[in-house]
Amino acid sequence: MDSLIEFPHESGLSGEIGPGTPLTSYLNSPALESLAETIEREYYDQETPRWHYPVVLLLKLLVIKCFHQQSYARTISSLTQEDWHNLGVSPEDRLPHPATLQHFVKYRLGVDGMQRVMMLTGSALKRKLDGESIGIIDSTPLEASRYNQDAPYNPHYQIKMDKAHIMHLGRYPLAMVYSGGTDADITHLPRLIATVAPMQPNVVGVQLDSAYDSYEAHAQIWYYLDAWPCIALREGAVVQEEGTEKRIHHWVNKLWKEGGDVHAPLEEPLRFLFEQGRGEQVGMFFRNKNTLNPEFSTLLHGRGDCERVHNHIKTTVGFRLKGIRHESRELYILLNFIVYQLLLLVGCTAEIENPSVLSALI
Secondary structure, eight states: OGGGGOOOOOOOOOOOOOTTBOHHHHTOOHHHHHHHHHHHHHHSOSSSOOOOOOHHHHHHHHHHHHHTTOOHHHHHHHOOHHHHHHTTOOTTSOOOOHHHHHHIIIIIIHHHHHHHHHHHHHHHHHHTOTTOOEEEEEEEEEEOOTTOTTSOEETTTTEEEEEEEEEEETTEEEEEEEEETTSOGGGGHHHHHHHHGGGOOOOSEEEEOGGGOSHHHHHHHHHHHOSEEEEOOOTTOOOOGGGSHHHHHHHHHHTGGGTOOTTSOTHHHHHHHHHTTOHHHHHHHHHHHHHHOTTGGGGGTTTTHHHHHHHHHHHHHOOOOTTOOGGGHHHHHHHHHHHHHHHHHHHHHTTOSOTTOOTTBO
16 A cells, blocks of 8 residues: 555646637537537436527637636627637527526526536546546635625635635646635535545545645545545644554454454455544544655645646636625636636647647637
């Protein structure tokens, strides 16, 4: 099991998108077509279908809206004849009304639907990233207006804000959980893990800062994500006796009537104890391993990259809450997060060497 600590530090991705590439042309991708087919099947009536705009067109318009940080109305009015041609719409066709886009996001999908789309997009993105094997989990502030009475004030950041808790596979965000700006990061970790686990990301380890340092966090990352929990240790961390192999075997032997087998490889007793409600003890085992590892600090190499990714999301799609109504904040942030995922997914599908370099798009 100690072999799980061997982390590669560099990715082979390099290069950039060709300068001056029209965004409407860039979005002509089979990845969006496949996602649109799933949305059609799950969120539209298949037995008594009615005419509606193609979902793939609505998805592309939403990407344009968020990338150019425009309103729904401005998005529609700003498109040129060339843009409509790239989107597969002729001048004779009926153009979507801005309210059509808003209805698709707010009522057709809603928060639950957007979370479903996020999981579909994250799963598709994960399949394109065979070379990435390091997961990173961290939160980022979502700044709100100082006049927003509903937004909590965070004394650490000294702003009114909410939070986005994000898991990355390398530099690519797979999933996000939205929360209040004063919530402790660790309280939303189980929900984020539950969102990512069905994607089955092929990671050897997950890096987190010391705000997530708890026994349960270590155990849940190992059990649900099948990865080594590489969590920065709090000051004064010590080895816990209950997490030693001797005590692990003691409790497995004590629970022999429930199926505990002390002769099985160590991973099996650990899974057995977790399933018997002793996740805290399993977490102690992994935390002890990290505490005793003299090279543990090197395993956190690269965790700071998530800050650059968060800043890139915010500059690319306007990942902030200023001017957003309280009841629409989660939906708005989910939409922008998904758009960023879609931009990366299109680039990966087209085998662009570094799809996160989006500044060349117009």
